[in-house]
Amino acid sequence: MKxxxxxxxxxxxxxxxxxxxxxxxxxxxxxxVIVSDDNPSGGTKAAxxxxxxxxxxxxxxxxxxxxxxxxxxxxxxxxxxxFLSDQDDVWLPGKVQAVTDEISRGAILVMHDAKVTDEALNxxxxxxxxxxxxxxxxxxNLIRNSYMGCCMAFDASLKDEILPFPDDLPMHDQWxxxxxxxxxxxxxxxxxxxxxxxxSDSLTGNPTSLTQKLKWRFSIIKDIVL
Numbered sequence: 001m002k003x004x005x006x007x008x009x010x011x012x013x014x015x016x017x018x019x020x021x022x023x024x025x026x027x028x029x030x031x032x033v034i035v036s037d038d039n040p041s042g043g044t045k046a047a048x049x050x051x052x053x054x055x056x057x058x059x060x061x062x063x064x065x066x067x068x069x070x071x072x073x074x075x076x077x078x079x080x081x082x083f084l085s086d087q088d089d090v091w092l093p094g095k096v097q098a099v100t101d102e103i104s105r106g107a108i109l110v111m112h113d114a115k116v117t118d119e120a121l122n123x124x125x126x127x128x129x130x131x132x133x134x135x136x137x138x139x140x141n142l143i144r145n146s147y148m149g150c151c152m153a154f155d156a157s158l159k160d161e162i163l164p165f166p167d168d169l170p171m172h173d174q175w176x177x178x179x180x181x182x183x184x185x186x187x188x189x190x191x192x193x194x195x196x197x198x199x200s201d202s203l204t205g206n207p208t209s210l211t212q213k214l215k216w217r218f219s220i221i222k223d224i225v226l
Contacts (some may be wrong), residue, residue, distance in 0.1 A: 001079075001080045001081055001100060001103070001104070002030055002032075002078070002079040002080050002081070003027055003031040003032075003079050003080075003081050003096060003100070004031070004032050004033075004034060004077035004078060004079030004081070004082050004083070004156075005023055005027075005031075005032070005033040005034065005077075005082075005083045005084075005085050006034050006036070006070060006073035006074045006076075006077055006082055006083070006085065007019075007020075007023075007033055007034065007036070007073060007084075007085040007086070007087060008036050008038065008061070008066055008069040008070045008072075008073050008085075008086070008087070009035055009036065009037045009038065009061075009069075010037070010038040010039050010042070010044075010061075010066070010069070010087070011039055011042045011043065011044065012037070012042075012044045012047065012087035012088065013042065013043030013044050013046065013047040014088070015087060015088035016035075016044060016047050016048065016087045016088070017047050017050060018090060019085065019086075019087060019088060019089055019090060019091075020033065020035075020048070020051045020053070020056060021051070022090045022091040022092075023085065023091050024051075024053055024055060024056070026091060026093070026095060026097070027055060027096065029055075031079065032056075032078065032079060033055060033056045033057065033085075034057050034059065034073045034077055035048055035056060035057065035058050035059070035073075036059050036060075036061040036069050036070075036072045036073035036076065037059070037060055037061050038062070038063055038064075038065070038066070038069045039061075039063075040060045040061075044087075045058055057076075059072070059076055061073075066172075067165060067169055067171065068165070070084065070149065070165075070172045071163060071164060071165045074159065074162075075159075075163055077159075079156060080155070080156050081099070081100060081103055081153060081154075081156065082154055082155075082156055082158075082159070083096070083099070083152075083153040084149040084150060084152050084153070084176075085150060086149075088197045088199060089114075089150055089195055089196055090121065090194070090195040090197070091193065091194060092192065092193045092194060092195065094191075094193060095112065095193035095194065098112065098189055098191065098193060099153045099189070102187045102189065103153070103154075103155055106185055107155075107184070107185045107186065107187040108154060108155045108157070108158055108180050108183055108185055108186065109152060109153070109155070109158065109176070109177065109180035109186045109187070110153050110154070110186075110188075110189060111134070111147060111148065111151045111152045111153075111177075111186075111187075111188055111189070112151050112188070112189035112190075112191060112192070112193045112194065113127055113128055113134075113151070113188075113189065113192040113193070113194075114128040114148070114150070114151050114192050114194035114195070114196040115128070115192045115194070115195055115196065116128055116131065116196045116198060117195050117196065117197050117198065118197075118198060118199070119197065119198075119199040121195050121197060123195075124198070126192070127192065128148065128151070128192070128196060129146075129190065132146050132148075133146060134146040134148075134188065135188075136186045136187075136188060137181065138178060138181040138182065141174065141177055141178060141181070142178060142221070145173070145174040145177070147174055147176070147177030147178075148173055148196075149171075149172060149173035149176070150194060151193075151194055151196075152173060152177070154180060158176070158180060158183060158184075161179045161182075161183055162175065162176050162179050
């Protein structure tokens with residue numbers, strides 16, 4: 001089973017080498033990491049080149065924000081199993097094998113737990129699942145999304161269902177998770193296989209009104225149904 005990692009980057013030079021090292025240590029010789037860089041004039045490309053691994057494929061992003069950058073990275077993958085990755089986290093040993101095992105047993109999408117850390121990787125929360133009440137289920141995650149892209153991987157057959165992303169998505173991970181709920185079996189792994197780094201450079205959303213949240217959910221239902 002060929003593994004592809006879709007990594008969306010934007011000014012990622014501070015942490016991306018550490019992240020890539022933790023990913024590549026778990027990949028086989030035929031696997032790949034697609035780094036889609038949404039700011040090619042920044043320092044990400046040089047950092048990727050310093051890693052110097054032919055399994056890492058650098059491409060320029062569309063320059064339309066994080067959601068479209070992930071769409072671009074996913075579309076460029078060629079593997080049977082697709083992992084999503086941010087630029088500043090650290091994969092823990094056993095992640096790829098544990099997820100691959102669940103996909104081999106029939107899951108279409110797998111999400112594992114993570115430890116939340118500060119910039120220096122000091123653990124601040126032992127379980128993202130416990131912190132956010134993570135559960136499977138379409139209605140549960142439509143009302144209160146608990147899917148987190150950097151902890152997700154899915155069978156490549158799901159690409160035809162999720163791409164292209166609708167233009168009005170609040171975030172890509174909820175869309176992918178809900179589509180997977182409609183298409184097959186979704187599995188949660190309680191073991192934390194990621195250090196989820198929260199730092200001052202992290203991309204965070206602006207506060208949204210109840211009206212906007214309702215509009216987003218209506219749009220997601222409409223797009224899934226259609």
